[in-house]
Amino acid sequence: MTEDQANALKKALQQQFGGDVEAEPVNGQGRYRFAIVSASFEPMTHLERQDAIWQVVDRVLPREATLDVSLILALTPGELTPAD
Amino acid sequence: MATNIFERIFKKQSQLRPSAMATVAQRRFDDAESLRNTGQNARANGVAYLAGFVIEILLKARLVQRFPAIASRREHQLRDDERGVWSLIWRQHNLEKMLSQMPELEAALKKQGERAGRDYVADLKKLCATWTIQARYSPRTILMDEAGDFLDRVRELKEKLK
Helix, strand or coil, X not given: CXXXXXXXXXXXXXXXXXXXXXXXXXXXXXXXXXXXXXHHHCCCCHHHHHHHHHHHHHHHCCXXXXXXXXXXXXXXXXXXXXXX | CHHHHXXXXXXXXXXXXXXXXXXXXHHHHHHHHHHHHCCCHHHHHHHHHHHHHHXXXXXXXXXXXXXXXXXXXXXXXXXXXXXXXHHHHHCCCCHHHHHHCCHHHHHHHHHHHHHHCCCHHHHHHHHHHHHHHHHHHCCCCCCHHHHHHHHHHHHHHHHHHC
16 A cells, blocks of 8 residues: 555544554555554454454555555553553 | 484474365364353453464465475575575464465455455454454453454354465
């Protein structure tokens, strides 16, 4: 996907879930991974989070560009706290 | 003596075939299903871990199929440009990186999904992300309903990865 598409997805994810969203290129070949840290995930299982996230992906990106989403990690702030 | 043992161990590893790996994946899936059938929440993380392991083995099998020469080498025989793939096959558990080495797999899943009215690529990435989080970052104990959902999704997808 293009950088503009990655930024558009990042913005849409932030609007949908709030919290912090980061995107970073993978391998420099148009693939991007995303990470979302949001309290809105707290009542959701990990698969429910993924289902909700990919609805946004399908809404924002054209079909071919979705293949360039490497992974989207979804965490709550509490889950991000590093374990000792 | 030690050299012989290492030779035998690593020779065995390098002889692993994708079909044998698929068999191993099915056995771990059966293990996960047995744990699920206990209905005990205390076993739920084990279900999810094994279910994710099924995907990992199948992705590794695909890598072996895709890069047979690299997969069959011993570590000291590798060229620098081969180490990444070799490590993904025999050392690492990074599903995201495994997928990124096989764009043809994503393309094939995409085609199959279009025929079936499904998005198998997204399904696979959801499982990879979920397992990555659960296996590496979350100290949380999940419930069997969640683990069962995960296992059910793996059940369908593993058939596409075999």
